[in-house]
Amino acid sequence: MYYRLIYIECNMYSLVVFTGGPHNFHELEEFIEDAGGIIIQRDTFSVHRGQYFLRNEVRVLCIIPRCDEDSLTETARRIKGEVEGLDADDETREMIESIMDVYDQLAGEASWTAEDEIGVDGGLLHEMVEMELLDVRSRNGVNEYRLSVQK
Template sequence: MMHINTYMYSLVVFTGGPHNFHELEEFVEDAGGLIIQRDTFSVHRGQYFLRNEVRVLCIIPSADEETLRETARRIKGEIEGLDVNQDVLERIKSLLEVYDRLAEEPSWTPGDEIVADDGLLDEMVDMELIERRKMGHRVEYRLL
């Protein structure tokens, strides 16, 4: 299993119930991590509903990974690391750089001041990590 330790972050997946999930979200945010994707789904056996579950892909500082695992266990969930290739690592590093750049300035930042490869800003808008607006001929971004 490869973690993003090269950049002092780990890419992990949380799976568990939605009850008290806000505690995990708060922990990730307070630790300086980032939730990249969140999916909610229902588990059924035949025609019978069993439970709702949440599956979340997030980036967390490697130093906080064990505490994240403890938090997940406490709210009846689990954390698993992901095996990722070098291209994914580079893409995530770029995403974190853009996120950190936008976190420096709470207001709108012109797109030409953000160093990002083609399509990354659009992907981040689609993932609802950032928002975009047009001001005349200029496109600006900020964190949601």
């Protein structure tokens, strides 16, 4: 079984794609949470060769602070991981920064926050709802958001 991490660097954060077995995945999840990162998407799938089952794998897309890249590399090595770097365009960098700004702002709020108080494009908020990072409700004709409650 192997683990693979791919970085897309931005100014303050790295977009990371993790692929590997689920065996020690909880350690990576804990690292990302402790580092102040977020998991955007998680997919679990099985690898087969013909009719024979080989292994289960997890693929995760997440954002971590750049200052924690070395620690992430060490964590990946400890769980027999691999790290590769990729380039990101300006649009991707801006999206990462915006997601983290919204996430940080809502993490400090104990309740629902109106869309106009967040101060970002409603399209980004809609994308974050689709990624299941945020919950949304309409109250008195105004959309309100909060961080998604983990199920």
